[in-house]
Amino acid sequence: MSVSETMETEEDLLTCLHIKFYHPQQNTKGFYSLLHLGNRSKHCADEPLRLGRDTQVCNFSLVDRRVSRKQLALHAYRTPQSQDMLFTLQNLSQVAKVYVNSLALDFLERVDLPNKALVRFGQYEILIVREAGEAKGSFEVELDVLPAPPSRETCACQPSTVPVMDTGSQLIPKPEIQDPLETDETLMCHSLNTLPSL
Template sequence: MNVSQTMETEEDLLPCLLIKVYHPQQSCRPLYGLLPVGNRRRHSADDPFRLGRDAQSCTYSLVDPRVSRKQLSLHAYRTPQSPDMLFTIQNLSQRGQLRVNSSALGYLERMDLPDKALIRFGEYEMVITRESGEAKANFEVEFEVMTVPPSREMCMWEPSGTPVADTGSRVMTSYPLELRAVGPLETDETVMCYS
């Protein structure tokens, strides 16, 4: 077999992590000056991807003294059951929790990264979306800046102001018992009002 047939080619579709970032003070502070916003960057799958304040030890850096020197890392991996490149996310900050959707990760705790996840630390919110690809040795990363908090886009809001992830379920303690027994309703169903 020819060597050129077995090597990964530039034509292979690379998996991509699309990372959309938001901070409430991003319009008045240059937080993303060290991020390659709007440009896809190739990253080796065998190296951990780190995000934090320290440009020397992190792959990508935020210009913010309130961010930990090393905030989080993403690790690529594969399983025998799936051809896709998958990722775990790990909290590297000793100062605070890292929230992945509704789960909180303490220092050095890690979990599998879903295909689409809302990540929160400090006042930062990020949506990380994994796009599949065929390449095995590399993946791409692309950063975008959001103008509104992603939690507003990805969540429904309860009457109390508590956000609920868009899983289709929510705590319905403020509703009558008859409606709580039914569970989530489709938008086209008619519900009788109880007084």
């Protein structure tokens, strides 16, 4: 087998990150005008991918003044236990937190990405899905836009991480308040009046 055949085989087996954007105003604003949507681009695995507003330092730039100059970075890595190319996401913004699923990241904090992750900052929702491959030196990225927020899809299939106090529970019926709150205050007054005087 020649070297060129080996290279082509490796090219066919590149890991691919499918990165899909959503913003509630995406139909009226040109946020994605600098992104090559629908096309796959190849990237060296030893260099981080940066997303932000600055076209000079970011691989992918959003035309939005509310986005940080450098918003986040994706770093590829491998482990001795696995042949898969894995990724971490790091928050590069000193101003805003970046949320990966339900985890909030402050400036320079990073987290391992699962095979499917919901990333949020500002009003942006980004769905990142990793398609496994075998190549070691590079990977591909495919960008797209979602017509609806990906949080709707991920909320339906993941258990809620919101505390029960905030959302209530279907197992325990919510108490109905039929009497005014003054009833409790009246009880407190009566109990204070029955205290022995000193």
